[in-house]
Amino acid sequence: MIYRENGQFKTSYGADQQIFPIGQDRASILLLLAFAFVGVPLLADEYLMRAILIPFLILALAALGLNVLVGYCGQISLGTGAFMAVGAYAAYNLQARIDGLPLLLALLGGGAVSTVVGVLFGIPSLRIKGLYLAVATLAAQFFVDWAALRLKWVTNDSSSGSVSVANLQAFGIPIASPEQKYLFCLALVTLFALLVKNLVRSHIGREWMAIRDMDVAAAVIGIRPVYAKLTAFAVSSFIVGVAGALWAFVHLGSWEPAAFSIDRSFQLLFMVIIGGLGSIMGAFFGAAFIVVLPIVLDSLPYWFGIPIDTALASHLTFMIFGGLIVFFLIVEPHGIARLWSTAKEKLRLWPFPH
Amino acid sequence: QAKEQFFPLLVYRTGPYAPNGTPWANGKQDYIKLINARDGGINGVKIAFEECETGYATDKGVECYERLKGKTNTLFDPQSTGITFALTDKAPGDKIPLITLGYGLSASQDGNVFKWNFPLMGSYWTGADVLIQHLGKKEGGLDKLKGKKIALVYHDSPFGKEPIPLLQERSKMHGFDLQLIPVTAPGVEQKAAWLQVRQSRPDFVLLWGWGVMNSTALKEAQATGYPRDKMYGVWWAGAEPDVKDVGEGAKGYNALNLNTSGQSPKVIQDILKFVHGKGQGTGPKDEVGSVLYTRGLIIQMLGVEAVRRAQERFGKGKVMTSEQVRWGLENLALDQKKLDALGFAGVMRPLSTSCQDHMGSSWVRVHTWDGAKWSFSSDWYQADEQILKPMVKAAADKYAADKKLTRREASDCGS
């Protein structure tokens, strides 16, 4: 009875076009943000921040970027790991080669370089579709992996191929403690989520979705597939690149190309699918599911004090995790975000269904 | 305050590297059980432990580290060079030492820069150095290597790339040709690599592999007819899982080994008695004493001895903090007598660390697979300090410069 949109009449289209047209949604998202910015840093311990929340946020950001491409524009990509790597190594090079470059600029610069590479590898999408495109994007993945291992200047001549950064700071504030890192990531993720939301509810978003749903019809109403697809690649790889730079700089500190391997690409693709294609929330749900759930499952035996063989425990984790993926898909094939909105719809009807 | 000395055990019992990771992990665990069961702990301080499965994946390893670092008051053994790289930046902040026995960053031997890293008993540079010495010896002198062709077939990761600078240095010195042949991890597809070997017909092949890459390399060598007795592996490429299912096909293959294998050493007997005998064994009984299992024992033993050493200074029978354990690691003095007492007679050579030298010693031997078991085929070697020292120093300096670190003062060594 509390969750209602009845009675909330919109008197202008502007009001109807808000990001959260329903009052309760608006309030709860504000509460959630307040909690994330103030509550979490007070409550969470270092492990939670470093090992769970920070990776969660960064991967959610990457998933958000990928969702633009896959979820909104319908171009399946398995090159996400590569674009993250490009972002990371580009940011690293910018920082290493330009003295005193502010961190934020390095990160955005990483995103910018990733955009260029993304658009380049996006060009085949004008001809290649679906799974074929997905596999073709693996070319980007493996090529970038290789380049990071072989091209000396990429790693600034590090013989092992592993590079690292230190002493991060933004606006003169060091980003060293888990709280600082967390807040920094959270701020960026919030900002990008907002920007992406804005894009997808504007006409460019409709162009992407139109191309995704029916490209011939989209062309007939005057949408240029080239423009729509390449902007999607650009926006997506920009965000993914920034996420990659964050992953390297803030989460890992030191990294090797394996940090952005094909596994990461698959992992991110699975996040956006299970989270919900074409949904901002979905990126977060997906990241939570794929990143956090296995860790939780892994830790369960210890929390309950059940002594269980490590190998068996991790095999069980695999099995349960796999089972849960299937279970969620059966309950809602369109991902957790859709499950969430169906639940809300039910809530709205409650206590009188239908 | 904690009543136990807590050892976090980062292991991998699943994934591509499980066959090699498992005996290693079992060795570590069994040694802890042995100390608790036989000695009642370290001077009465019981040892607690918790395993965390990394699957040899760096990000998972970092998660494990974060999960367990709050609990531990001792040290970490990451069981992977990749994870070591990631933790090397974190450890100083958390004040937790890392043991990377026979792996990790070769430059971290320099304790003045790498205060928290301990590549005990050897690094990939020492390993590579010894291999070249051995080849030289076989040929009748290092100068005979001139004009020879040596191929390095390596795991395409920081681990596999570590030995390259040293080999390049040596190749410049002795005038042999160094051919680099990378193998993409995990190394299930090596046909192209071995076609290259067949094409260039090197005089020797050095194998820097881990996990399935090793057995695959041996099988491909067999399939392309490259003589196995011209192949020399690093100490991570010379254990039972690497040759087990190749069997006869691997006959003649050589690899470095930091330790013995077999069930005769006293410590092994003790484990069979106090741990397996009581049904407490971690893995199957016949795996006890295998190459990687024994290496696991050694690693764990060194950790325990570091605690014991620290107790000598900071209070016997007390639980140590990880900073104190670090001091213990830096002041290890395991002479032959001590090793004998610990039951490690013959298993390894003495080792003593210092503020400058976090490696302790680099004794290593070559062993050879005869189709059914490993047996030693060389005497003990150590790496050539003349070559190693300047390289370590230069690399450590570069690292320090990159990180804007200063070398430790002599005064810092006491703490």
Place this chain on the structure above:
Amino acid sequence: MSSSSGRTVGEIVLDVRNISLRFGGVKALTDISFDVREHEVRSIIGPNGAGKSSMLNCINGVYTPQEGRITFRGQTFGHMNSRQVAEMGVARTFQNLALFKGMSVLDNIMSGRNLRMKSNLFQQAFRNPWWSRADREEIEHREVVERIIDFLEIQAYRKVPVGRLPYGLQKRVDLGRALAMEPQVLLLDEPMAGMNLEEKQDMSRFILDVNDEYGTTIVLIEHDMGVVMDISDRVVVLDYGRKIGDGTPAEVRSNPEVISAYLGTSH
């Protein structure tokens, strides 16, 4: 000039000359010529597989005919891409429903306005309710779209994903999307298939209203002869890719070739 219904029609807006289209061995269109005058309702009829849909596909650049050319308001083209055709003011509905399934009714129709939206990527990313070109633009166009939604009586479904709508309503949304382009020429491919009589009457009304109020020229493919004969000014008849008749409904109805190929005797 005046047509059979007595209404005034204007200049030739669309002139199709000698179009031939083949798919491998299949001759979908053979040497078709006809013209469409401003403000008229021009129907294309013919048996299944006659090439009607293919004809529309040629006009708006989905197919490229092997021969012939099409002149739109004096601009001639052999091949033109869909975008250019759309920019010239040609809109289209589809026989096999080509809606954007994952989008809501509102978004589907809004997408018809895309060609007229000018704000750039940054303006859109940083849009906000207070000062933003993107937001203002969005609202302006929303007003137009809401008028279309009212007109088509689909207010209740505004936020429903179109995939969930019944077939008939989807056809209406399809029309709505085309109308949102405010086209000069509207190509309709069987807009009334799957509708009952009442709904067909409504749809006819929509079409005639658009035609009257906005002066939109209509090209209509439809199998319901009642509708075709009642509302068209002139009719082209295709059969097996050839043109077999062209003229006012009355002329076509009495054309013996058309009767034998298509109409049969009952109509």
Place this chain on the structure above:
Amino acid sequence: MGFLLETVIGGLMAGMLYSLIALGFVLIFKASGVFNFAQGAMVLFAALAMARFAEWIPGLLGVQSKLLANLLAFGGAMLVMVAVAWAIERLVLGRLVNQEGITLLMATLGITYFLDGFGQTLFGSDIYKIDIGMPKDPMFLMESVFQGGVLVNKEDLYAAGIAALLVLALTMFFQYTGTGRALRAVADDHQAAQSIGIPLNRIWVIVWSIAGFVALVAGIIWGSKLGVQFSLSLVALKALPVVILGGLTSVPGAIIGGLIIGVGEKVSEVYVGQHIGGGIEIWFAYVLVLFVLLVRPQGLFGEKIIDRV
């Protein structure tokens, strides 16, 4: 010249082995429109079953002959794969009828995790051996023509023969039987297939069982080459470019794709890779695929992607 020939032959053999895995992908895709991410996991699972059964059977049943033990193990492993197929239909696919390809792909990811965990729990995660008596040593041909001869691997040669047979049989099946046609219908439109009475559940059990069989054969061949352990599931990755190059829906395409990729990879690595640092074979394979797709977006032999209004 001799060496080039050798490289090409090596590539052809390697390609044949990729094809064997690619075949599993193609089968399931062609018959149900599912891109089966779990193919690699199935290969591992089947190989584990085979290896462990072969190890256990002599002890359990007192079978002496190695051949008999291997045959029994093969039968046992095949039964296991049928059970897996049945369970997948029952628990997963049967409940996801008419969903989009990407959802089904995701479901097969779930299956992958499950099978990986389940297989290793059941059969262990050590390295195991499959010994079906494949010859391991090389043979040298044309020693009179080229110095050192041309090296050919007998094991690979057998494997290639088996793969070729499988493909031939499966091609016939798809092209010439009513069931084959029904399978293709299912891939196009689940619902319409149901509406004319094609029993999806039975079809899926059959197809997944056949895919299980192919996985088993691949598992045995790869397993006897590499040893059976977790990495076996990763060879599936090597089959991806093959499937795509040949076309997702073409059984012969899987073979030809495999051969092209195999040769392309090896020749590029040996002749080009060496000079630019090595390790280029993977991306070379994918770049090759990329360029072919630019010309033929459906792969070499795939069904044309239909996109019509």
Place this chain on the structure above:
Amino acid sequence: MSNILLNVNGIEVIYNHVILVLKGVSLQVPEGGVVALLGGNGAGKTTTLRAVSNLLAGERGEVTKGSIELRGTRIEKMTPAEMVRRGVVQVMEGRHCFAHLTIEENLLTGAYTRTDGKAAVARTLEKVYGYFPRLKTRRGSQAAYTSGGEQQMCAIGRALMAEPKMVLLDEPSMGLAPQIVEEVFEIVRDLNQKERTTFLLAEQNTNMALRYADYGYILENGRIVMDGEAKSLRENEDVKEFYLGMGGGGDDRRSFREVKSYKRRKRWLA
């Protein structure tokens, strides 16, 4: 009515757990009858047919109340394939041909459940080609590349290939040229009379449907609002006005040009 073949009893259908579409629909189809299901867009005709043929699951729909019986046996839990084996085949709305299969392959898959041999199937194939000669000329081309009407013929023909006892036809006339529409209804009559095939057809073309059906149901908003013999429905004033388009009692169809107001919808239930 004698000898009821299909008995739908007060069913409710919900899509996606939340969207209630059918609100208690009951209808009967007698053995050998032709029953028409009429109603506007979104009334729930397709949903009703899907419920009968058990194709709802794929749309994430579910029958939550009521029962469906075929010759007295409950069938809600059966798979669509079982329904086909029992002789009930649905022609889906919106064509649904197998895009990559040729027209002929499409038709042959229709005979999947048949066990009476190749020759018999070949005879039926010829019969279908006889009904739709256009299909014969296009037999070798992939279904996706045929015109809308050709696809519709293909879908109908494919269902006939199963030699069903009962056919659920969802908007068969959609997209077909007038003489083919006539043809399709003639086929319905033909099969009904010669082979006693039963038909339940959802149709928008009320005029045609009522000419060929024996009995009709009118569905609006998920409820049956009227039913009766086809003849009597045709005489009904409301039906005449809203479904047959005959103005105020006169028998003449009103011209489409003259319909003035389109906002005049009168429905039985709001």
